[in-house]
């Protein structure tokens with residue numbers, strides 16, 4: 524079976540965050556079906572309580588290791604590093620699918636009047652700061668002499684050049700901040716880990732709890748199932764070369780404007 528990381532000649536050790544729902548869960552399922560994947564660390568706040576991940580653990584045994592961690596906190600980032608180290612000394616692929624658009628405390632803003640400092644802080648903590656702090660914590664697990672991929676889910680609405688509709692201030696800005704942070708990382712990583720690839724990915728519009736309240740104007744043929752989205756993103760990831768590092772790539776392989 525094709526390795527999830529091009530040019531990797533060993534069974535892949537993988538980390539997926541946001542693994543309890545939507546695209547992350549579908550990624551875990553697809554990767555577990557790939558015999559070129561040795562093991563997966565699946566992270567979310569409630570990974571161990573997720574019935575879907577429990578069912579996959581029953582099916583795939585020790586290939587799946589679940590880690591509960593709130594990535595919006597330092598303790599959560601540390602818990603991921605400790606949890607991953609307990610099962611592997613090396614990571615070949617890390618896919619960050621954790622993200623927030625809305626929850627009990629946060630709704631995407633329609634206008635300036637509804638902006639809120641606490642909401643900004645919550646959204647930025649997960650969407651902007653967690654991905655880069657996670658890589659900082661996991662860096663010792665990336666082998667400088669072998670192929671590895673760090674991919675983080677962004678969103679086209681985080682594109683500044685493509686922003687024609689307005690609204691969704693915190694979500695848009697947090698994704699734009701993530702893009703800049705990981706683009707900057709890609710330059711530093713190239714010096715220390717020349718075989719590494721670090722990219723931002725836009726999954727398209729995907730039928731998940733995150734998009735559910737906002738799907739009414741999305742044509743049916745433009746709304747992907749999580750399984751299809753995961754497949755498409757894993758295809759993009761499997762085709763990446765180190766020269767692609769620093770790109771912001773959509774599900775169809777095309778660049779998204781910054």
Ligand SMILES: NC(=O)c1ccc[n+]([C@@H]2O[C@H](COP(=O)([O-])OP(=O)(O)OC[C@H]3O[C@@H](n4cnc5c(N)ncnc54)[C@H](OP(=O)(O)O)[C@@H]3O)[C@@H](O)[C@H]2O)c1
Pocket residue numbers: 540541542543544545546547566567568569570592593594595620621622623624649676677678679725726727728729730731732733734
């Ligand atoms: N769906 C779309 O149409 C779409 C479009 C563009 C971009 N995206 C991006 O794709 C990514 C995945 O989205 P999705 O649609 O799959 O979302 P989702 O179904 O809502 O899943 C989000 C995941 O993030 C985890 N999570 C939330 N807060 C967390 C925290 N503080 N710490 C750790 N994990 C946390 C959740 O698990 P717990 O609750 O267990 O923590 C869940 O597993 C996001 O970055 C999103 O912005 C999605």
